[in-house]
Amino acid sequence: MAVSQQRTTRESDNIYSKMDWNKLGYDVIPTDYMYIMKSNEDGTFSNGALVPFGTVQIEPHSSVLNYGQGLFEGMKAYRRADGEVQLFRPKENAMRMQVGAERLLMVAPSIEQFVDAVKQVVSANKRWVPPHGKGSLYIRPLLFGSGSVMGLAPAPQCTFLIYTNPICNVYKGRTSPLSLLIHDTIPRAFSGGTGGVKNIGNYSPIFQVTKEAKGKGFSDVLFLDAKEHKYVEEVSSCNAFIVKGNVISTSPTLGTILPGITRNSIIQLARDLGYQVEERKFSVHELLEADEVFCTGTAVGISEVGSATYSNQRVDFNLGANTVTQKLYELITGIQTGLLEDKNGWVVKID
Template structure:
C-alpha cells in the first residue's frame, strides 16, 4: 500500500501546474456537457416499443424515461426534468410514499390520462400525514404528463393493456434519528402492464384473513406508503400458496368488519344496493373506488359507504374489487372460517356493467362528460 501511494505521488508530480489546470478544466467542461446532454431526452421515433403486447403481464418493464425532482428541507421543489430510466443515488435511510395512475391509448392512437389530479391530491394528504413536503397538484400532473408522453411508444395498443405510471416521493437525505429527512426526491417512472391478477379478467377467489391485520385506527392505513403494504405480504403469500387470488382483511379492533384487500378496495352488491367500507383512516381512498361509486350512482344504484359486517358476505349477490392496478375485478368466491361462498359473475353482472362504463371513459370509447380524461396528443 505504501509503495502504491508513493508511486501515485510521483506520477502526479510528473504533470506541471499548467497541465493539471488544463486537465481540470477539461474534466469540468466534460461534466458540464454530460449534464446538459442528460437534460435533452432523445425521444424515440418508433410508434411502439419492441414488445409482445399480446402477452403483457403485470410486471416491471421499464419504459425509456423517468421524471426526477428534488426538494430541500425548506420544502420547495426545484424544477424537475426527464432523464433516462436508471438507478439513482439514495441514502440508505430513505422512506417513501407513492401513487399509481395509468395512460391509455384509444382506438385512434391518442394517449389518455385518467384523473391524475386525484392522485396528486392523495399524495399531498399522505405526505402531510407522514410529515413530508409534496409537489403541488400542478407540479405532479405536469410530471405525469411529461413522463407519459416521453414514454409514449410503451403505451400498449388499444385493448392490450396500459402504461402504469408510478410517482414516488421519498426522503433521500441521510438521517439517523427519528425525524423528517433533510432532503426529498420526487420521481415518476413508467412500465407497460397487462392484467394485475394471473386470472386475467376471470373471477377472483378471496380468503378472509383473521390472524393478521393491515392497519389500525390512528395509524397510516389511509396513506399509500410502503409501510402500508409491507404488513400484507406474509398473509398474501400464505393465501396464494393455498390457491387464493388475494386476502380480504378485517378491522383490527373487532375483526368483524370488512376493510380492503391487499391492493384494492372491495364492494358488496345486494339487489340495487352497493356497499363499500367507509374511509375512516384505515383503508385507502382509491381513485378507481371514487370513480366507480359515481358511475354506479349515475346508473341508478344506491351506493352506501358504511361499516360492512363480514357476515353480509354470506348473503351478497356479488362482490367486486377496484383499484388502479386491478381495474374493476369480479370476485367468484370468498372463503371465511372454512366456509366458501360463491357469487354471481358474467356479462350481465353489476361488476361487468360498471367495469365497461369505466373502461369506456378511460379509453375514450364514450364521451367524457365528467372532465376525468386528459388527452396528451
Template sequence: MSDIDWDSLTFSLTKTDWMYMVKCNLGDAWTPGKIMPYGTFEIDPAAGVLNYGQGIFEGMKAHRTINDRVVIFRAEENARRFQSGADRLGMPPVPESIFLDAVEQVVAANKKWVPPAGKGAMYIRPLLLGTGPIMGVAPAPEYTFIVFVTPVGPYFKGGLSCIDLIITDEYHRAAPGGSGGVKAIGNYAPGMMPSKNAKKEGFAEVIYLDAENHKYIEEVGAANFFCVKNNVIYTPELTGTILPGITRDSVIQLARSYEYEVIEEKVSAEFAMDADEAFCCGTAAVISPIGSIQHGDKKKVYSNGDIGPITQKLYDSISGIHSEKVEDSFGWLHEVDLNLNLEK
C-alpha cells in the same frame, strides 16, 4: 414500437427509456425537475426512507384510446392524494402543478411504450422519498420526487374473470389512528406474507377485517371492496384505515349516475357473505369480480361463480371511458401532449 410483442405483456416491470427526478430540501419550495435516462441513483445508507420508511407512492395509468389519443385517468385526484400522504408522513407536499407536469412529461418522453388500444396501458409510478441522511426518528433533511413508467398488459388475460378470496382473522392491514389511509410504502410489505400464504391455498388474495372489532371488511389486499345486495351497492366507509381509492370513488360516481343506491358504511363479513355480488377495485385490475369468499369453514359463492350483472356493467363503463368507447361525461380524462418540449 414495432419490436414489442404487445400480446405477451403481463402486469410486470418493463424498463423504459426516461424518468423524471427533482430534489427539495426540507423547508424549501419545490421547483420543476428534469427528464433523465431511466436508471439507478445513489442514496445515503442513512436516508430517512431506508431507515424509517419515509416514503409514499401513487399508481396511475395512461391509455391509448380507440381515437389514437393518449389519456390519463383522473390524474388530479392522484396529485391531491399524494399531497395528503406527504403531509401525513411529514414530507413537503409536491405542488399539484409540478406533479401533473412531471407525469405528462414522462408519458410523453416514453410515448413509444404506450400499448395500442386494447393491448394494455402505461402504468405510471410517482414516488416521494426521504433521501436525506438522518439518525433519529425525524423528517429527513432532503426529499426526492421521481416518476417512472412501464407498459403493462391487461390484468386479466383473455378477458374478465372471477377471483376467489379468503378472509383472514389473524392479520390486519391497518389500525385506527395509523397510516392506512395513505399510500405509505410501509403499508405494503406486511401484506406480502399473508397474500403469499393465501395464494398457496389456492386463493387470489386475502381480505382484511378491521383491527378494532375484527368483523368489518376493510380491504382486499391492496384493493377496495364492494358488494351488491338487492341492487344496492355497499362499500366500507372511509375511516382513516382504508385507502381512499380513486377507482373506488369512480365506481361510486358511476353507479350513482346509473341511479343505483350506493351506501358507504361498515360492511360486516357476515353481511358481505350474504350479498348477491361482490367485487374489488383498484388501478391495476380496475374491477375484479369476486367468485367466492372463504371465511373459516364457511364459503360463499356469488352469481354461481360467474360475473354479476352490476359488476360487469361498472367494469364495462370504466374500461370503456379509458378507451373512449364510452363517453367521458365526468371529464375524467386528460389528453397527454405527446409533442411536449421536455426538460432534459
C-alpha cells in the same frame, strides 16, 4: 441522491424492438425516461427534469431507507382507438399524495407540478403505451425522504420520482374471477396508523399472509378490522364492494382504508346509473350474503369476486354479463380508453 447507470438509447431501442404486445403481462419492463425533482431548503419543489431511465444512488442515512418515510401512487395511461393517449383523473393522485405527505411529514409537489410531471414522463415514453385494447402504461410516482438523518426524524430533503412500465389489462395474468380468503386474525391496518395513505410500509407486512393464501389456491386476502375482527376493510391492495339488490356498499375511509380513486369513480358512476350506494361499515356475514362482490383499484381496475372463504365456509357470488359489476366495468373502462364519452371531466389527453 444521484442518478447512475442510465440506459443508452440503443439499449432502450433493443428492448422495444422485441416487444410482443399480445404477450404483455405484469413483468418489469424499463421504458425510456423517468422524472426526478428534489425539494429545496425552503420546502418547495423546482427544477424537475426528465432523465434517461436508470438506477439511482441514495445515501445510507436517508430517511426512506432507515425509517420507511415514503409514499407511492399508481396511475395508468391509456391508448385510445384513434391512437391518442390519455390519463384518468391525475389531479386526484396529486391530492392524495399531498395528504399522505402531510401524514408522514414530507413536502410534496403542488398539484400542477405533479400533473405536469406525469404528462412529461408519459409523453416521453409515449411509444411504450400499448396499442388500444392490449394494456396500459402503468405510472408510478414516488415521494420519499432522500435526505440524511441519524436520529428518528423526517428527512430534510424529499425526492419526487416517476417511472413507467407497460402492463396487460388482466391483473397479474389472472383470467378467472377472484377467490378471496377472509383473514380474521391479522389486520391490514390499525386506527391511528397509515392505512388511509399510500405509505410504502403498508404493503410488505401482508406479504406473508397473501403468500400463504395463494399457496392454498386463493387469489388474494380480504382483511377485517383490527378492533372487532368483524367488519370488512380491504383486500391486500384494493377496495371491496358488495352488491345486494339495488344497493352497493363499500367500507368508509376513516383512516384505515385507502380512498381509492377508482373506488370514488365507481361510487359516482353507480349513483349516476340509479344504484343506491352506501359508504358504511358492513360485517363479513353481510358480505357472505351478498349477490355480488367486486374489488376496485388502479392495478385491478374492477375485478369480480367469484368466491370468498371464511372459517372454512366457501360462498359463491353471481358472475357474468348481466351483473352490476360488469355494467360498471364496461362503463369505467370505456371512459378510460376513450370508447365512451367522459361526462365528468376526468380524462386528460397527452399532446
